[in-house]
Amino acid sequence: MKKSSYPGYEAIRRKGWLAAHKWLLLRRLSQLSIMALFLVGPLLGVWIITGNLNSSLTLETLPLTDPYLILQSLAAGHIPQGTAIIGGLIVALFYFVVGGRAFCSWVCPVNLLTDLAFRLREKLGLRSATSLPRYTRYLMLLATMVIAFVSGGIAWELVNPVSMFHRGIIFGTGLAWLILLAIFLFDLFVSRRGWCGHLCPVGAFYSLLGTHSLLRVRADARARCDDCMDCYLVCPEQQVLRPALKGADTSPVINSPNCTNCGRCIDVCALDVFQFGIRFDRSDSSRSSPNQAASPSTGV
Numbered sequence: 001m002k003k004s005s006y007p008g009y010e011a012i013r014r015k016g017w018l019a020a021h022k023w024l025l026l027r028r029l030s031q032l033s034i035m036a037l038f039l040v041g042p043l044l045g046v047w048i049i050t051g052n053l054n055s056s057l058t059l060e061t062l063p064l065t066d067p068y069l070i071l072q073s074l075a076a077g078h079i080p081q082g083t084a085i086i087g088g089l090i091v092a093l094f095y096f097v098v099g100g101r102a103f104c105s106w107v108c109p110v111n112l113l114t115d116l117a118f119r120l121r122e123k124l125g126l127r128s129a130t131s132l133p134r135y136t137r138y139l140m141l142l143a144t145m146v147i148a149f150v151s152g153g154i155a156w157e158l159v160n161p162v163s164m165f166h167r168g169i170i171f172g173t174g175l176a177w178l179i180l181l182a183i184f185l186f187d188l189f190v191s192r193r194g195w196c197g198h199l200c201p202v203g204a205f206y207s208l209l210g211t212h213s214l215l216r217v218r219a220d221a222r223a224r225c226d227d228c229m230d231c232y233l234v235c236p237e238q239q240v241l242r243p244a245l246k247g248a249d250t251s252p253v254i255n256s257p258n259c260t261n262c263g264r265c266i267d268v269c270a271l272d273v274f275q276f277g278i279r280f281d282r283s284d285s286s287r288s289s290p291n292q293a294a295s296p297s298t299g300v
């Protein structure tokens, strides 16, 4: 039963504000710290990391490269340098283990913007003008690869909002802010979680990368669920929750590669149904849950 008009109210009441925002605060810290590490070089001359989210060198030693960029480069017919390939393998291995879309919620700066648009549209009570299929992002991903192949260049990077965010802050380029403003307005007025949840090819790529990731959110205590719906209301990928939370004979592990491991469902659940864990199943006492027959109508 719903206990308040905003999701997380009951969690705050029971656990305290800090505990009910733990993962949200940690990932904001992560996103802002990563951005700061990139910015202290060009802005203050303190070069801990050189480069950007596409390709960087930490402490003049550790190369990190976006594996999606490497794939586009290969599709365009260019063989990246050895250091870039090593950097790409390191990043790919990391997200292969922790979940590809952890990039979205823990690293990508655009997520700050789209989360803000989501909060605002919820506050204003706006409804979606259109509902795009979520697979559209995979078509976008395919399109970027085909364009790279046909054009012989990485055209997507000219308009990639993830890179644009970085460029916008450092160089203040107008096009960057225009693209980001368009995404913000699209998410605010046109489609709920429109960009990150339906269109972004970067998120689509990282979801594929994390298909078999080890780190997962688990609903081991799903027997406690009282259908308050708070997790559904805050989750950026609502469709991933139901099988783990309400599947009578399915695993309590959220196995969808589109779960962003943001931990918001853990934060807002007053009954501590969710936790981070690994994908392999433990014995699941929750299958005898009296609540499992009642599935919330999520509209997703």
Ligand code: SF4
Residues within 6 Å of the ligand: 103, 104, 105, 108, 109, 110, 111, 114, 161, 162, 195, 196, 197, 200, 201, 202, 203, 204
């Ligand atoms: S979906 Fe795209 S823009 Fe959104 S957080 Fe992920 S990579 Fe960033």
Ligand code: SF4
Residues within 6 Å of the ligand: 217, 231, 234, 235, 236, 237, 238, 240, 241, 254, 258, 259, 260, 261, 262, 263, 264, 265, 266
């Ligand atoms: S299921 Fe939880 S961790 Fe995964 S995206 Fe939704 S709110 Fe975030």
